Amino acid sequence: MKSLKKLLLAFTLLIACTQIKAQESTTAGAINNVVTAYLGVKNALIADNSAVTESKAKDLLASISAVPMNKLTPDQHKLWMTYMEKLQFDSRHISESPVLDHQREHFTSLSKNMYEVVKGLKLNSTVIYEQYCPMKKATWLSETAAIKNPYYGKQMLTCGKTTEMLTPVTK
Numbered sequence: 001m002k003s004l005k006k007l008l009l010a011f012t013l014l015i016a017c018t019q020i021k022a023q024e025s026t027t028a029g030a031i032n033n034v035v036t037a038y039l040g041v042k043n044a045l046i047a048d049n050s051a052v053t054e055s056k057a058k059d060l061l062a063s064i065s066a067v068p069m070n071k072l073t074p075d076q077h078k079l080w081m082t083y084m085e086k087l088q089f090d091s092r093h094i095s096e097s098p099v100l101d102h103q104r105e106h107f108t109s110l111s112k113n114m115y116e117v118v119k120g121l122k123l124n125s126t127v128i129y130e131q132y133c134p135m136k137k138a139t140w141l142s143e144t145a146a147i148k149n150p151y152y153g154k155q156m157l158t159c160g161k162t163t164e165m166l167t168p169v170t171k
Contacts, residue, residue: 027076028123028169030067034087035124037063038114039143041094045107045150046157050100057095057103064088072121079120086113104151111140122169130164139163 037060044053064087072080090110094103118124118141129142136151147160 026068027071028125030063031117031121031123032125033063034060034067035114035118035128035141038110038141041091041107041110042140042142042150043148045100045104046148046153048100048153050098050103053100053103054095054098057091061088061091061095064091076121076123079117083113083117087117100153107140107150108136108138111138114141115139118166124166125168127168128166129162130166131160132163133160135159 037056040056041053041060044050044056064084067080067084069077069080087110090106090113093106094110097103097106115130118128126143129145130139131142131147131149132139133149133151135156138151140150142148145162145165147158147162149156149159152159
């Protein structure tokens with residue numbers, strides 16, 4: 001009987017650990033989808049392509065809405081709720097405007113808020129670089145250390161510097 005109880009306890013712990021791990025991967029996957037969609041917007045701005053930027057911003061808006069808030073820890077939920085509407089606001093404006101300058105204007109606050117989310121949630125699966133444009137006095141996030149400025153695109157492609165590196169979180 002003791003063996004059966006131990007076996008049952010071990011099985012229960014295994015199930016609980018598996019559910020926690022699945023919850024973590026679902027949450028991390030959703031946040032990484034948001035980051036990937038953000039990077040799509042950034043890369044479209046680098047290419048000076050307002051139509052692709054609109055499309056990528058729609059993808060970003062959808063990925064923000066798909067984050068399973070009920071699977072976030074209380075601290076993560078609080079942080080996400082602080083920035084979610086701001087991210088949606090800027091994504092929506094970018095997705096509704098065919099004007100590159102207007103898209104870039106909203107990209108400034110989108111990037112600032114995205115940095116706070118990525119740094120605070122600590123769920124990124126890859127290295128994310130925070131980079132700074134001295135002409136715009138604004139930052140953006142990048143998946144590469146090489147500077148490709150989304151605020152001026154081809155006009156000043158390599159203007160800027162890396163200011164921080166957010167390392168991937170391993171569990």
